[in-house]
Amino acid sequence: MKQATALDILKTGKNVFLTGSAGSGKTYTLNEYIHYLRARRVPVATTASTGIAATHMNGITIHSWSGIGIKDELSERDLANLSRKKILKDRLRETAVLIIDEISMLHAKQLNAVNQVLKHMRQSDEPFGGIQVVVAGDFFQLPPVGSRGETNREKFAFMSEAWLEAGFKICYLTEQHRQNTDEKKDAINLDSILNQIRGEEGVSFEAIEALQNTFYQDVDINRTRLFTHNVNVNKINEHELALLNGETVTYNAIAHGDNKLVETLKKSVRTSDELTLKVGAKVMFIKNNNELGVSNGTMGELVGFTTIKPLKSSSDRSAISDDSEYDDIEDEATDGADDETDDTIVAIDGEDEPESKALVSTDRYPIIKLNNGRQVIAEGEEWIVEDENGEILASYTQIPLTLAWAITIHKSQGMTLDAAEIDLSKTFELGQGYVALSRLKSLEGLKLLGMNDLSLRLDPLARGADSRFKVLSSEAEQAFEEIEADVLEEAHHRFVLVSGGTLNKSQIEAFEKSLKNRKKKQAQMLAQKDKLSNQLNDHSDSTLMTTKLLLEESLTIAEIAESRGLAQSTIMGHIARLKRKHPDLNCEHLRPDVLTLDKVSEAVEAIVAEADPNNFQAQPNVESTGTAASTKQAMNPFTKDSIKLRPIYEYLKEQIDYNTIRLALIFID
Secondary structure: OOHHHHHHHHOOOOOEEEEEOOOOOHHHHHHHHHHHHHHOOOOEEEEEOOHHHHHHOOOEEHHHHHOOOOOOOOOHHHHHHHHOOHHHHHHHHHOOEEEEEOHHHOOHHHHHHHHHHHHHHHOOOOHHHHOEEEEEOOOOOOOOOOOOOOOHHHHOHHHOHHHHHHOOEEEEEOOOOOOOOOOOOOOOOHHHHHHHHHOOOOOOHHHHHHHHHHHHOOOOOOOEEEEOOHHHHHHHHHHHHHHOOOOOEEEEOEEEEOHHHHHHHHHHHOOOOEEEEOOOOEEEEOOOEOOOOEOOOOEEEEEEEEEOOOOOOOOOHHHOOOOOOOOOOOOOOOOOOOOOOOOEEEEOOHHHOOOOOOOOOOOEEEEEEEOOOOEEEOOOEEEEEEOOOOOEEEEEEEOOEEEOOEEEHHHHOOOOEOOEEEEEOOOOOOOHHHHHHOOEOOHHHEEEEEEOOOOOOOOHHHHHHHHHHHHHHHHHHHHHHOOOHHHHHHHHHHHHHHOOOOOOHHHHHHHHHHHHHHHHHHHHHHHHHHHHHOOOOOHHHHHHHHHHHHHOOOOOHHHHHHHHOOOHHHHHHHHHHHHHHOOOOOOHHHOOOHHHHHHHHHHHHHHHHHOOHHHEOOOOOHHHHOOHHHHHHHHOOOOHHHEOHHHHHHHOOOOOOHHHHHHHHHHOO
């Protein structure tokens, strides 16, 4: 099916499964449809099954958006608890179109749960509460992780009750739009190899030879290494860590509760009970944190350690928070090269202090420079299992990082890599080879160390489903081609109106003009940024200046985030810093309403007066910053500038969302 036909089907409001091989334009088609909806003011939610995929869509995970979290099933009590969350209820009721990208990595049970919660919140027995649902992805990717003994038939989303209820129209894109710059015309290329793996006729000798020849290629020194087994990944990561000079810091995890449940948590977390780190380590986050603007799979480099207050026991849930505000860290990083400092072991709380080594007086946490240049602090995170009454049955607390010079193929799903060294010689699961190879843009970035008989084979169930999807797509295409153009246009208009959108041409044109101007400004900003980068040594100053220039054009936070390809929370962090540096910053167009400001201000005053250390972030040492503001905060650490977001959110009974709170804090004196 062509992209234009798929868009015509999408615009009618039908539930759609958008699929196709690499380079067929799935993401482009989704973005075109999202643009179409936003221009007509149709409320659309962009989500994905994983954090990495969600960042590609400038969205959030479906688990977070829907409120299901890590649950596979929702009890009546769960639904009642979710109904009390006003922000969640409003979000689900106001949405007209839900997009879920990378559907292959969403478990069938979780798709059922999304269906269940939407029906409940919208008080409708229609599939997904009556909204349009668009799922996109490729089931030749590896299936989601399931319970021990679960078959792929039980895990694939297309085998769920919700999938059958939704009655998805299948749009199987077949055009190839990805450009191959590394291969000569008519020569074998990566896309053709991937399509051969997907096909019924098997992989040609020429394709296998082309893959094998990459063994002799020299690829980027910063390549990512992909392996099938954790043992290989661990060996390489430990070797690379040992090559680094400087101080070693080890973090011991804390576990409480039922032993079997704790073991289950450990397996799902996929980190180590003893996490050893050094400055210079390549790391990856293993837990989403919207406050930091990181996802499960976000990668970066450890550039130092900072001292913050110790956390309480993980049995005290208030001590573990997802609302760290260390979006921008400038000078408190240590260089990690003090030869006189002994290696340190840091327990997440005092209960598990190692007897052989003394703990530092205050815990030290890693400062991570993300691949986009931003720096964040990785604090301890807690994973929990609750019963239906909300009582904690088991908890596991650890720094949410893992070494990432090498990662497993399963963990690489959703990533796009410029260069990778891949070993498929111990492939044990159908589809692993396809997933690994499809992370790359071209053969030029590939160094393949080896393959076995399973490496280029796919799951028979996925292959059978794919064949069926092609047939259903062809039938849908034929049916829509028979519809008269004016009838189709009327169907498009009808869906916009029933979804609360507009057909007003002047409003649509204004949106298009605004977007065009924004893209033009973005190009100018990029040019300005390049010019500024020659004048500014600090990357953070350069990125702040880019945000400032966009602010001066009166763009909204969402527009700036979209323009820059950053999270909205990151942009708000920029604005907060800019406001401190430039009190007269022109950002009045972002000011929340008076009632919101009053409520947030009241919450801040109450929390500051209470002076509970767990509600505040530790501040950099005075010597690090040398500013009057930092001196004031060092004398009184319980201020508006150091307050965490979660206590404000809870004080306001979850009636004002995090982003609005964060924005309000910028305007409160």
